[in-house]
Amino acid sequence: MHRTTSTLMMTAIITAACLYLPFLAEIVGRRRLLVIIHEWSGILLPAPLLAGIFFRSLRADLTRLNRFGPHDHGWAWRAVRHGTGAAGPAGKFNAGQKLFSAFIAGAVLVMVGTGLIMWFPHLSALTVRTGASFVHDWLALVVGILVIGHIRMALKDPEARYGMRTGRVSRAWAKREHALWTEDRSENSDR
Template sequence: MGPTARADNPGVLTRFSALERWTHWSYAFMFLILIVTAILMIASPLARSIAIGPTRLVPLVHVVSGALLVLAAVLPFLSGLLRAVLASPGVDRVRIGAALREIGAVSRRALQGRSLARFNWGQRANIAFTLGSLGLFAITGGLIWLGRVVPYWIQEPMYELHVLLAIVSVVVLLAHIAMALTHPMAMRGMIDGAVGRQWANRHHRRWVELADPTPPRSTPR
C-alpha cells in the first residue's frame, strides 16, 4: 500500500488500511488469549480441569484461538477471493482462478515494492518471524491437538518445539511493544492508519518516494 495524503490534511499520510489494522489487532488479541490459556494449562491444574460436559474449557479456548489466529493472518487474501466469488453469478472457476492469480500478484508486489518500503529492516525481520512462527505454531499445535492419533515420538518433540516457540514469541512480543511505546508516530499508524508526512520522509523516505514523488505545495500560513 502506498501513502495517500488525506484531503483535509496533506501533511498526513495513510500508512495502513482498515483491513490491515484489523488484521494486526485481531492477531494481537488472539495471541494474547493463547498466551493466557497456555499459562493456565501449564501452571494451574484447577483452570485446566474446568470443563463443560466432556470438554475442557481452557484447552478448547486455546485451540479455537489458535485457529482464529491463522484465520486473521490469511484474512486479507481470503477477502480478495471472497469478493471474486460474490461478484460471480455462480461458481465461476475462471473468475475465481483469476482472483487467485491477482492475489498472488499483489502478494509478490507487497514483498518487493512500495508496501515493503513502509518497513525498516527490523520491522521486516519481525514480519518474517511472525509469519514463520505462525506456520510452525499451526503445524506443531495441530499435531498436539490430534493426540493419540500421532505417534508419541513425533508428538513429544512437537510439544517441546511448540513451548519453545511460544517463549521466544513472547520475548519478541515484549520487544515489539517496547519499540511501539517508544515510537508513538509508528504506533499511531497502526491505531488510526495515519502518520505525519515529515515522519514518513525521515523514517521511510523510499516508501513516500515510490508512490508520492512530488511533495505537496506549501500552503500560506
C-alpha cells in the same frame, strides 16, 4: 487485521502462560476451559491474514514485507548495534519489521501444526508428539519474547501507534522514520 491478529495472539499467549507457568496455573485453575480457548485462538491466528489476501492494499504490504532491497542489507545488524535511528533509511517497513513479520508468520504455521498434533494425539506416533511439544514449548518462549519486544518498540513510538489505529501518519514522521517510503507511495494503504 492487525487488531484481530493481535487479540488472538494475546489470548493464545495469556492462556498459554496460565496453563504452563505453575504460579499462574495455581491462581487461575479452570484448566479445561483454558485449553479450549488456547486451542481455538491458536488455530484462528492465520485467519485474519488469509481473509486479508482479498484486499489489494494488504497484498501490496505483503510484497513490501517480502522483498529486501539494498538498503535493507545489514539494517537489522546496524539497528541492534547503533539503534534504529542510526541504522540507515528504510521503506514503509524497515528490515527489522520485515524479519519480525516473516518470522512470526513462519512461527504461527509451526505453532498451528505442532498444536494440531497435540490436539489430536491419536493421529500420530509418540515420538512425533514428543517432538511436537518440544518445538511448541521452545518456540512459544521465542515468540513470547519477540512479541514483548514488538510491543516495547510500539510503546516507544506514539505516532507509529497512531498510524496503526487510523491508517494515517504525518509526512514529517514518515520522512524521518521511513525515508524511502515516500518514493513508492503509489497507493495509500489502510488496515
